[in-house]
Amino acid sequence: MRRHLQRAWTACAAGLLASGLALSAAAAPAHAATAPSEIKIGTLYASSGAFAVPSQSQLQGLKYWAAGVNKTGGVFVKAFDKKIPVKIVAYDDQSSTATATTLYSQLVTQDHVNILMADFGSVLTSVAIPIAAEHHMLLIDPTGSGANFFTRKTNYLADISIPTSAVWPRVLGDFILAHKIKRVAIIYDSNDFDASQATTLKATLEKGGVKPVYYHGVPTSESNYTVLIHTIAASHPDAVIEFGYALNDIAFFHALSGSGLHFNMTFSIFPGQLLALLEKNVGTKALAYTFTYPVPPLVVYNKTNLGPNTAPFVKEWTAATKSAPNALDTAGFNTGLIMQHMLGTAPTFTQLAFHQALIDMSGKTTTLLGEFKINENGAQLGEQLPVAQVVPEGKGLKFVIVYPPNKATGKAIYPAPAH
Amino acid sequence: MALLEYALIGGILYGIFFSLVGIGLNLIFGVMRIINLAHGQFIMLGGFGAYLLARGLGLNPLFGIPLAIAGGIVIGYPLYYGVVPRLQKSQDPEMLSFILFFGIAQMIEAVAVFAFGADQRSLPQDALGSGNIGVLGQEFPDSWWVACLVSVLAILGLYLYFSRTRLGFATRAIMADRDEARATGIDVDRVSAIALIIGIALAGIAGVFVPYLIGSVSSSIGDGLTTTSFAIIIIGSLGNPLGTVVGGLVFGIGTMLMQTYYSSWSNLAPYALLLAIVLVRPSGLLGKAVRRA
Structure with missing residues (x-):
C-alpha cells in the first residue's frame, strides 16, 4: 500500500513537473521558439516606367535604414524581446499596377512577409490596399497619399511618410x-x-x-x-x-x-x-x-524625438552614398524608422498590434519629416508641407x-x- | 474661336508628326505582314541617339537623323535576314511576329534601362529654335514646326520612293502579293530588307523629335508609342503607309480638340476614333478593301 502510494506520489510529482515544464515552455521561452530568424519586409519598386525614379529613391532610403539597423544586430522586436535582422524582399513592378497587383499578392501569400510596404505614390499603392485588407495585413504606405484611400476606419493601412494629399x-x-x-x-x-x-x-x-x-x-x-x-x-x-x-x-x-x-x-x-x-x-x-512644396530634407527639423535630425542624416547619407538625399530617399528612410519604432513597441507580433503601436505613437513622435500624426483611417495629418x-x-x-x-x-x- | 483655331493648327502639326511616328510600322506591316511590336522601342532609340549627340557631343539634335538612318541599316539588315524569312515560312507569320517582336521590344527596353537608366531625358530646348512661329495669329514653338517639316519631307520622300523608283515599284508589288512578286523575278528578300531598314529609320527619325513633342524620352516610352502608332495606322489604313498620314491627322486634331474642350478624356480620343472608324469602315479611312491576312 505504502509502495503504491509512493508510486502515486512519484507519478503525481513527475506529472506536475512535466506540466510545469510544459507551461513554462509555453510561456517565457515561447518567444524565442516562435521568433523569426529575420523580419521580412516585402515591398515593390519600379525599375522602369513613369514612377521609376521616385520609386527607386524610396527603396534606396529603406535599404539605407535596413543596412543601418542590421549593422547593430537588427531591429529590436518587443514581442520577442530581442533584436532580429531585417530582410527586404523587393520585386520590380515596372510602374505597372497590373504587375504590382500580382506581386503584392505574391509577397503576402508566397513570401509570407512580416510587414507589407507599398511602392511609391498613390497609383502603385492603390492596388495594394485591397490586397492588404483582404489578408488582414497592415499596409505600410510610405508615399501613397490619395485622399480616397482614407475615407473609412481601418486597421490595415497607415500613411507614413507623406501627408494625405487632401491636406497638402x-x-x-x-x-x-x-x-x-x-x-x-x-x-x-x-x-x-x-x-x-x-x-x-x-x-x-x-x-x-x-x-x-x-x-x-x-x-x-x-x-x-x-x-x-x-x-x-x-x-x-x-x-x-x-x-x-x-x-x-x-x-x-x-x-x-x-x-x-x-x-x-x-x-x-x-x-x-x-x-x-x-x-x-x-x-x-x-x-x-x-x-x-519643399519636402524634407529641404525643410529642416532640428528637434526630432525619433531618429536623427535633418543635418546629421544628410551628412551621414552623403558620406555613405556620395550624393545628397532627395525627398524620396528621406521618405524611404523615415518609413524604416517608423517601422522600427512600431516593432520596438508592439507587445505582440501581430498586424493589429503593429497598427495599434502606430496609433500610440501618433502625435507624440517627431522625425526628420516632422510630426507623425495619423488618424483612425490611416491618413497622415502631420508632416505638413x-x-x-x-x-x-x-x-x-x-x-x-x-x-x-x-x-x-x-x-x-x-x-x-x-x- | 481662337481656341478652336489653335487646337486645329496644333492638331495638324501634332498629327503630321504622329504620321511619321506611325508610318514605319505600317510600311513594315504592308511589305512583310509583320507586326513590329518593337516599333516604339526603335523610336525611343532614336530619341536616345539624339540625346547622346546633343548632350554628349554638343551637336544639334538634327544630326540624329543621319544617325537614325545608319541605325536603321545596322539594325534592320541583320534583323531581316536573321528573322523574317523564317517567319514567312511559318504557318502564321503575323502571330509569330507578334510574339517575336514583343520579345525584341522587351530586350531593347531592358538594354535601354541598363544604358540610360529609368529617368527622363530631354534635349536642349532652343536647339531647334527658341522662338515661336505663327500661322493665322496662332503661335507654336519652332521645334514643332521643325518636327512637322522633317515629317513632311520624310513622308514625301517615301511617296517618291514608291512612285518614282524601281525599288519602290517592287515594294508596292510585294505589298500587293508577295508570291506573285517573287514569280515575276523581284528579289523579294532584298526589297523587303530595304523596307525594314526604311521602317526602322523612319521610327528613329521620329524619335529625334519625341523629346520636343512629348516632353522627354525615357526607356519606358516604347510600348505607349507602339500602341498609339497602331491606332493611327488602323484609322488610316493597315498596310497602306500613306494612309498613315490621314490617321495621324485624325489622331492629332482629335487629341488637341479634346485637350481644349474635354481634357480629362484626351487620351481616349484616338481609341474612340479607332473604334468608330473600324465599325463604320473596317479597312480604315483610306482602305480600299479588307486586307488579306
Missing part, C-alpha cells in the same frame, strides 16, 4: 489667398494623388472667395501641354497650379518655356521633391521663380520657404519676373 494644398491655398491672387487656374492629373489635391485647393480657394478660372483634369499619362497651356492662358490667370507627377511636370515646363507665355505664379509639385531631375530636363531658367519658391542663385537654384510666415526663410517674389 491647404497652406498653398492660404498663400494664394494671403497674396490676394484672384485668378487661379488649376490643371491636375486624373489620379487619386493629384485630383484630391485639386479638390482641396479648389475648396480652400472658394471658401476664401476665389473661384478658379480654369479647373480641368488631364490623363496621368499626359505628355504634351502646349495646347493645354494656351487654353489656360485664354482664361487670363495670375496663378497656374499644375498638379502632376514628375513626368508631367517635365512636359509642362517644356511646353511653358517653349510657348513664350508667362504667368505671375506657376506652381508644381515635383521641383520640391526631385529638383535635380527637373533641372536636368528643363533647365534652371524654366524653373526659376516656380513655387512648390509649406510653400517654397525656387529662386536663381548663381548658375543654380535655391529654395526659399515663403509660407506660412512662421516657417518662412524669405519673401515670395510675386509676380514672378518674366525670363
Whole structure:
C-alpha cells in the first residue's frame, strides 16, 4: 500500500513537473521558439516606367535604414524581446499596377512577409490596399497619399511618410489667398494623388472667395501641354497650379518655356521633391521663380524625438552614398524608422498590434519629416508641407520657404519676373 | 474661336508628326505582314541617339537623323535576314511576329534601362529654335514646326520612293502579293530588307523629335508609342503607309480638340476614333478593301 502510494506520489510529482515544464515552455521561452530568424519586409519598386525614379529613391532610403539597423544586430522586436535582422524582399513592378497587383499578392501569400510596404505614390499603392485588407495585413504606405484611400476606419493601412494629399494644398491655398491672387487656374492629373489635391485647393480657394478660372483634369499619362497651356492662358490667370507627377511636370515646363507665355505664379509639385531631375530636363531658367512644396530634407527639423535630425542624416547619407538625399530617399528612410519604432513597441507580433503601436505613437513622435500624426483611417495629418519658391542663385537654384510666415526663410517674389 | 483655331493648327502639326511616328510600322506591316511590336522601342532609340549627340557631343539634335538612318541599316539588315524569312515560312507569320517582336521590344527596353537608366531625358530646348512661329495669329514653338517639316519631307520622300523608283515599284508589288512578286523575278528578300531598314529609320527619325513633342524620352516610352502608332495606322489604313498620314491627322486634331474642350478624356480620343472608324469602315479611312491576312 505504502509502495503504491509512493508510486502515486512519484507519478503525481513527475506529472506536475512535466506540466510545469510544459507551461513554462509555453510561456517565457515561447518567444524565442516562435521568433523569426529575420523580419521580412516585402515591398515593390519600379525599375522602369513613369514612377521609376521616385520609386527607386524610396527603396534606396529603406535599404539605407535596413543596412543601418542590421549593422547593430537588427531591429529590436518587443514581442520577442530581442533584436532580429531585417530582410527586404523587393520585386520590380515596372510602374505597372497590373504587375504590382500580382506581386503584392505574391509577397503576402508566397513570401509570407512580416510587414507589407507599398511602392511609391498613390497609383502603385492603390492596388495594394485591397490586397492588404483582404489578408488582414497592415499596409505600410510610405508615399501613397490619395485622399480616397482614407475615407473609412481601418486597421490595415497607415500613411507614413507623406501627408494625405487632401491636406497638402491647404497652406498653398492660404498663400494664394494671403497674396490676394484672384485668378487661379488649376490643371491636375486624373489620379487619386493629384485630383484630391485639386479638390482641396479648389475648396480652400472658394471658401476664401476665389473661384478658379480654369479647373480641368488631364490623363496621368499626359505628355504634351502646349495646347493645354494656351487654353489656360485664354482664361487670363495670375496663378497656374499644375498638379502632376514628375513626368508631367517635365512636359509642362517644356511646353511653358517653349510657348513664350508667362504667368505671375506657376506652381508644381515635383521641383520640391526631385529638383535635380527637373533641372536636368528643363533647365534652371524654366524653373526659376516656380513655387512648390519643399519636402524634407529641404525643410529642416532640428528637434526630432525619433531618429536623427535633418543635418546629421544628410551628412551621414552623403558620406555613405556620395550624393545628397532627395525627398524620396528621406521618405524611404523615415518609413524604416517608423517601422522600427512600431516593432520596438508592439507587445505582440501581430498586424493589429503593429497598427495599434502606430496609433500610440501618433502625435507624440517627431522625425526628420516632422510630426507623425495619423488618424483612425490611416491618413497622415502631420508632416505638413509649406510653400517654397525656387529662386536663381548663381548658375543654380535655391529654395526659399515663403509660407506660412512662421516657417518662412524669405519673401515670395510675386509676380514672378518674366525670363 | 481662337481656341478652336489653335487646337486645329496644333492638331495638324501634332498629327503630321504622329504620321511619321506611325508610318514605319505600317510600311513594315504592308511589305512583310509583320507586326513590329518593337516599333516604339526603335523610336525611343532614336530619341536616345539624339540625346547622346546633343548632350554628349554638343551637336544639334538634327544630326540624329543621319544617325537614325545608319541605325536603321545596322539594325534592320541583320534583323531581316536573321528573322523574317523564317517567319514567312511559318504557318502564321503575323502571330509569330507578334510574339517575336514583343520579345525584341522587351530586350531593347531592358538594354535601354541598363544604358540610360529609368529617368527622363530631354534635349536642349532652343536647339531647334527658341522662338515661336505663327500661322493665322496662332503661335507654336519652332521645334514643332521643325518636327512637322522633317515629317513632311520624310513622308514625301517615301511617296517618291514608291512612285518614282524601281525599288519602290517592287515594294508596292510585294505589298500587293508577295508570291506573285517573287514569280515575276523581284528579289523579294532584298526589297523587303530595304523596307525594314526604311521602317526602322523612319521610327528613329521620329524619335529625334519625341523629346520636343512629348516632353522627354525615357526607356519606358516604347510600348505607349507602339500602341498609339497602331491606332493611327488602323484609322488610316493597315498596310497602306500613306494612309498613315490621314490617321495621324485624325489622331492629332482629335487629341488637341479634346485637350481644349474635354481634357480629362484626351487620351481616349484616338481609341474612340479607332473604334468608330473600324465599325463604320473596317479597312480604315483610306482602305480600299479588307486586307488579306
